[in-house]
Amino acid sequence: MITVEKLSRRYGDVTVVDDVSFEVRPGRTTGFVGANGAGKTTTMRMIMGVLGASAGDVLWNGQPITADVRRSFGYMPEERGLYPRMNLVDQLVYFARLHGLDPRDARSRVDELLEHFDLTDRGGDLLDTLSLGNQQRVQIAASLVHRPSALVLDEPFSGLDPLAVDSMVELLQQEAADLPLLFSSHQLDLVERLCDDLVILSGGRVVAAGPVDELRDRGAVRYRVVMDDIDAAWLRDLRGVRTLDVDGEEALVELDGLQPAELTRAAFERGPVVEVARVHQPLSDIFRESVR
Amino acid sequence: MSTHTPHPDQSSGTRAPRDAWKVVARREIDVQVRTKSFRIGLLVTVVGIVATIVGVHWFQNRDTTQTVAVVEPAAAAVVKAADQLAGDDTLTIRSKDVSDTAAAERAVKDGDVDAALLATDDGYELVGERDIDATVQQSVTAAVRATALQENAAAQDVDLSALDAGTTTSERLLDRGADDGGLRQATSFVFVLLFYLTAIVLGMGIANSVTQEKESRVVEILAAAVPIRQLLWGKVVGNTALAVLQIVSYAAAGVVGLLLTGQTGALDVVGLPMLWYVVFFLVGFVALASLWSVAGSLASRTQDLQSTTMPAQMLLLVPYFLAILGGESIKTVVSMIPVVSSMMMPARLVEGSVPAWQVAVALGGTLLAAVLLVRVGARVFERTLLRTGDKIGYREALSLAE
Incomplete structure (x- = not known):
């Protein structure tokens, strides 16, 4: 488990990351979201140790992290970095060897990854002859080549079409299912689909953090009621309910004292019902509310 | 920062x-x-x-031949003596007979020969187009001088070898590397x-x-x-x-x-x-x-x-x-x-x-x-x-x- 504890980074008088704390738990995907310039990349670089922290600590399983542990992490920097004029196999073997794999192990691991990533045929090709999507896959492969103990991926899905995103997600689930995985993104729908935990950063500070479900349930629970051929306006007069919106046969309400079962019964007593359903607050709402 | x-x-x-x-x-x-x-x-x-x-x-060691045009047989003999005097294995000096002075000069101009050795009133004249090979010039000059001396000595009934005694200078180098x-x-x-x-x-x-x-x-x-x-x-x-x-x-x-x-x-x-x-x-x-x-x-x-x-x-x-x-x-x-x-x-x-x-x-x-x-x-x-x-x-x- 990676624990970020009161991490700060200042450049002169400007504080870019301010007292940031959160956890990345094994087997759980943690989404790191925030507007551009919120401090996501700076925080990730500090976790990886390629940037020094002005204050605060990074812990690994409760202990201060060492350089060795950091080197066992897989890292994908925000600005993609590979050798453009080197072929895939040589390139990945090089990274594996730098991480201490012996030549044979490095080679077999690279072959295995290329196969998983559907790139076996391209192994001898120079990186810059590959499509952007494939280059991104190689970048992910580079972060996995040494069988990392955790993954820190900065915007791993940016620039990919939806299908490429799906296959990348599949690969990550296959390769890193039980690792602590932190990835940053500003594609909220994607984060919503993939993440177990969420950390929202704004202006260098954590404004919300925790399991996605909990964050969603933090606000009052909402229900949508759809009647059959009856105007839903009657809900305005129902006690213990706050009506947020009524549109013909459909209404959005928040319970204010009434139990869900009582709402359902009241609806049936009124007439034919199409639907009474709990409405999950979309992540984009949580995000907007958090950073406001 | x-x-x-x-x-x-x-x-x-x-x-x-x-x-x-x-x-x-x-x-x-x-x-x-x-x-x-x-x-x-x-x-x-x-x-x-x-x-x-x-x-x-x-380039330094290739064999070269320098040809000198001559009109009289006497001049040919001088060139032959010059070849021996030159003492260089890679350089041969040989003579080529031509009919007269004009032919000799033409041969030099046309590049058929490298130089011409022509008799003058008080000895010889070495004729070249723009320049004359230094070794040719030195050895021909020495040969002309030696031939004339010999003839003069005979005419005056002088023993040339006696006159020449004690005039040689030989060379010996202590550090062979010094000429590198x-x-x-x-x-x-x-x-x-x-x-x-x-x-x-x-x-x-x-x-x-x-x-x-x-x-x-x-x-x-x-x-x-x-x-x-x-x-x-x-x-x-x-x-x-x-x-x-x-x-x-x-x-x-x-x-x-x-x-x-x-x-x-x-x-x-x-x-x-x-x-x-x-x-x-x-x-x-x-x-x-x-x-x-x-x-x-x-x-x-x-x-x-x-x-x-x-x-x-x-x-x-x-x-x-x-x-x-x-x-x-x-x-x-x-x-x-x-x-x-x-x-x-x-x-x-x-x-x-x-x-x-x-x-x-x-x-x-x-x-x-x-x-x-x-x-x-x-x-x-x-x-x-x-x-x-x-x-x-x-x-x-x-x-x-x-």
Whole structure:
């Protein structure tokens, strides 16, 4: 488990990351979201140790992290970095060897990854002859080549079409299912689909953090009621309910004292019902509310 | 980014991959050796060295014939005597009969003969078009004089051998090497030139590879994988190995050229300095390599290299010019200054004998400088490699390293 504890980074008088704390738990995907310039990349670089922290600590399983542990992490920097004029196999073997794999192990691991990533045929090709999507896959492969103990991926899905995103997600689930995985993104729908935990950063500070479900349930629970051929306006007069919106046969309400079962019964007593359903607050709402 | 810049946590590694530098060095070598320009450049230079030695040797030792047009048989006899007097195995002087003076001059003008020997009232006249071969001129002059003397002596009834007694001067050299001045000068020039070219081409290569890693951002992955100083060591070791490979190839080509032409005497003269040359090059290049790497890490883009590599370029350019143009005393001083001595000292060693203490000062100083530059270089490298966006000055870089 990676624990970020009161991490700060200042450049002169400007504080870019301010007292940031959160956890990345094994087997759980943690989404790191925030507007551009919120401090996501700076925080990730500090976790990886390629940037020094002005204050605060990074812990690994409760202990201060060492350089060795950091080197066992897989890292994908925000600005993609590979050798453009080197072929895939040589390139990945090089990274594996730098991480201490012996030549044979490095080679077999690279072959295995290329196969998983559907790139076996391209192994001898120079990186810059590959499509952007494939280059991104190689970048992910580079972060996995040494069988990392955790993954820190900065915007791993940016620039990919939806299908490429799906296959990348599949690969990550296959390769890193039980690792602590932190990835940053500003594609909220994607984060919503993939993440177990969420950390929202704004202006260098954590404004919300925790399991996605909990964050969603933090606000009052909402229900949508759809009647059959009856105007839903009657809900305005129902006690213990706050009506947020009524549109013909459909209404959005928040319970204010009434139990869900009582709402359902009241609806049936009124007439034919199409639907009474709990409405999950979309992540984009949580995000907007958090950073406001 | 002004006041307090925390450093990346690179130095606290306890059990860092200790031989990551070897992996880096191997990649540096692999990448270079695979480029066409490296292989072709090495091949062309090696072939060029052998060809130059063989060519110069052939040119100096080829058989030549000089033809002199004559009208009278007496002149033909003089030319024959001149050929014997010349005493040069590779030069033959022979005569060609023509009908008269006009025909002789025409032959010279047309290039049929190299010169003409024509009788005048008080002896002979040697006629050439623009110039006359020095050996031909000397030996013909001597032959004319000897022939005339002999005739005059006979006419006066004088014993010429008695008159000539005690006029010979023979020659004996105590230091046989002393007449190798030309060879020594030429070798010293080639040493300096190849040192300069190899060091600047490979040095620029190092700086370029560092900057490209910064530009392509791969450096972030490298820095997350291994301690940054191991990257520097790997680059220094890999490129030094390549540079020494080149210099040893050049030296070997020189030896092959001399052996091919049977100039084993020349090998006695330049053999030992050649070994010194390789040793000095090795130490000097290590010192320079770390400077080139730092130059690369200070730049953010390839364009910045022009200015960040200036100190390393100067360290090569200044001794290069001094070695070619400088006087004896300047060379003596410069050949003992650390780093720049590595180019100058081998040049001095081949030009003549150098006191052992001066060689020791030069080598010791450069060794020390190499150790120091690699250490300071590693600190600067660590602080600057991950900084992108702007070019970093040397002063700022050094203050970061403190």
